[in-house]
Amino acid sequence: MASPLTPRRKPSRRRAGSHLPPHHDNHETALYGIRQMLRGRTGYDAFPVSFRLIVLDTKLSVTRALQCLLANNVVSAPLWNSEKSAFAGMLTVLDIIHLIQYYYKSAVTYDNVKTDVEKFRLESLRDIEKELGVPEPTLLSDHPNSSMFDAAKLLIQTHARRLPLLDKDTETGHEVIVSVLTQYRLLKFIALNCPSEIQQLQHSLRKLKIGTYVSSSGISPFHPLATATLETPVSDVVHMFSERSISAVPIIDEDGIVVDMYETVDVMTLVRLGVYQNLDLTVSEALKTRSPDFLGVVICTASDSLRTLLQLIKKRRVHRLVVVEGEEEEKQGGKKGRLLGIITLSDVLRYVIGEPDIGEGVEEPQPPRQPSS
Numbered sequence: 001m002a003s004p005l006t007p008r009r010k011p012s013r014r015r016a017g018s019h020l021p022p023h024h025d026n027h028e029t030a031l032y033g034i035r036q037m038l039r040g041r042t043g044y045d046a047f048p049v050s051f052r053l054i055v056l057d058t059k060l061s062v063t064r065a066l067q068c069l070l071a072n073n074v075v076s077a078p079l080w081n082s083e084k085s086a087f088a089g090m091l092t093v094l095d096i097i098h099l100i101q102y103y104y105k106s107a108v109t110y111d112n113v114k115t116d117v118e119k120f121r122l123e124s125l126r127d128i129e130k131e132l133g134v135p136e137p138t139l140l141s142d143h144p145n146s147s148m149f150d151a152a153k154l155l156i157q158t159h160a161r162r163l164p165l166l167d168k169d170t171e172t173g174h175e176v177i178v179s180v181l182t183q184y185r186l187l188k189f190i191a192l193n194c195p196s197e198i199q200q201l202q203h204s205l206r207k208l209k210i211g212t213y214v215s216s217s218g219i220s221p222f223h224p225l226a227t228a229t230l231e232t233p234v235s236d237v238v239h240m241f242s243e244r245s246i247s248a249v250p251i252i253d254e255d256g257i258v259v260d261m262y263e264t265v266d267v268m269t270l271v272r273l274g275v276y277q278n279l280d281l282t283v284s285e286a287l288k289t290r291s292p293d294f295l296g297v298v299i300c301t302a303s304d305s306l307r308t309l310l311q312l313i314k315k316r317r318v319h320r321l322v323v324v325e326g327e328e329e330e331k332q333g334g335k336k337g338r339l340l341g342i343i344t345l346s347d348v349l350r351y352v353i354g355e356p357d358i359g360e361g362v363e364e365p366q367p368p369r370q371p372s373s
């Protein structure tokens with residue numbers, strides 16, 4: 001089904017000698033169509049007919065809040081300051097990582113850690129970031145009537161993975177948390193609503209340079225990728241998460257072959273088991289406690305297309321893909337399965353929406369140039 005917002009093109013003969021190959025044109029037209037579709041839709045359009053929203057009061061202790069996240073099988077929730085009747089930010093896995101990191105670094109004896117964590121209230125989480133010297137998250141939000149294009153732009157500019165959508169209660173004038181627009185929901189919305197545009201996105205991920213890739217000039221073999229092995233202590237991986245603000249680390253063997261992935265959500269399993277202090281266990285030991293619901297690591301090669309990636313997002317809740325060497329690399333002396341890169345939803349969203357100009361927001365999408373006849 002073609003999107004009604006796709007700019008129609010008059011049938012035209014290509015001018016001899018044009019430097020634009022036909023499918024490059026199609027690619028730009030498809031991106032333009034997707035951006036236009038998002039401009040015409042609001043946050044309200046992205047919500048499913050029925051959904052639940054877990055909101056946590058900032059007076060709750062971290063332990064109670066975690067129990068609530070785990071019981072509801074969610075990894076983040078908006079915070080509510082009931083004294084001010086106002087939205088107070090988000091609780092995310094990264095907050096928990098920072099808390100663990102803080103206790104792991106500062107506790108002389110671990111005897112009191114469990115009771116300390118139990119007393120610790122959500123309202124004090126920002127103090128932990130100050131102590132650790134990591135950036136405090138900005139109090140980001142948008143109105144659900146904003147266009148999805150503007151919401152996506154805000155996510156890209158702020159490097160946030162989710163955008164709380166707030167409205168005003170017309171009677172009390174107080175803020176109301178309506179929903180949270182995640183990168184995943186946005187990309188799935190695109191995948192569902194722009195099937196014909198997505199068909200045109202045939203270029204390879206290698207060509208489009210979507211994601212972060214191993215650089216040959218790096219100081220370590222997989223630079224700038226943060227990686228670990230099955231023997232790496234979980235404390236080192238948690239440190240990488242906290243310091244680099246990343247949410248997953250590929251696990252590789254001695255030949256660089258990807259064997260697994262350790263993700264920030266895996267830390268939640270450790271927290272469920274009460275492990276605030278014993279981060280000396282190895283990745284291999286920690287992975288044994290992983291939930292049986294884990295969907296597995298999604299692997300692709302750089303020859304796969306953006307189309308395939310978006311079609312995958314439509315079908316399953318994927319948050320990142322590990323790019324490994326495939327046949328193409330093997331021909332040049334590479335090894336199948338060796339780590340080549342990582343692609344997260346931020347990378348895909350940034351490509352599809354366009355890179356924001358500093359201080360300017362995302363460049364206005366221009367209609368693709370028509371080849372002259």
Ligand code: AMP
Nearest residue numbers: 211212224225226246247248249344346
């Ligand atoms: P995220 O916030 O998880 O979407 O990732 C932010 C950026 O970091 C993206 O450009 C990713 O490609 C990149 N990234 C994610 N994981 C890693 C990693 N383990 N090592 C290096 N870069 C990463």
